[in-house]
Amino acid sequence: MTRRRCLGEQGQAFPIYITVVAGLLFLALAYLAVGQASVNRSGAQTAADAAALAAAQNARKQLTDAWLQDLADPAKWGDIFEGKGVQDPCWRAGQLAAQNDADLTLCDPGLLRYTVEVKTNKPVGDSVVPGTENIRSTESATAVVEPLCTFDPPDHEAEPPGHETESPDPEAGDPVPGGGELPELTCGEKVWPLHADDDTGLPGPDDLFDVHLAE
Secondary structure (H helix, E strand, O other), X not given: OHHHHHHHHHHHHHHHHHHHXXXXXXXXXXXXXXXXXXXXXXXHHHHHHHHHHHHHHHHHHHHHHHXXXXXXXXHHHHHHHOOOOXXXXXXXHHHHHHHOOEEEEEEEEEOOEEEEEEXXXXXXXXXXXOOHHHOXXXXXXXXXXXXXXXXXXXXXXXXXXXXXXXXXXXXXXXXXXXXXXXXXXXXXXXXXXXXXXXXXXXXXXXXXXXXXXXX
């Protein structure tokens, strides 16, 4: 009787054992699906960050080029350091999204602030969770261009008609439109003395603007 009872109990425990193993296997596959989704979202976030930074870096280059072009006209510097005049930096964001295997679905350029949204080209993939084979992750990011320099804007009053301006003193500094001198540009702890007729030793894009992801 004892031996039969043991065999009977073993026979009853076997289906329970199979059920437990099947449950653990399903749970492991579910965790795998979660991991697949997490990796896909991570890839989407990487692509979004890269795209946003690319747009901001393109804007920084445009602003730097504009500043160099208008170096002799400090009256225009204010608009440049406020981010005005940037033309369509979103094309660069699209390039970086594509390089990270994603599509650019949104690019919202603002003054010194660029927000993008991307969607991964690859779906999460087959898993025990229904529908994941067609799900693609979507993430967004925002990058900012931060001006690093300050200057004293020129304060020139319009001269009355017929007024003759005296010849500038060669040792008084470089003349600018409307009279006066080029202001010094202070970028962090460095002061840049500027000369309108000398394009050497000028600050570069990294000196004028910082580019980083928004917190």
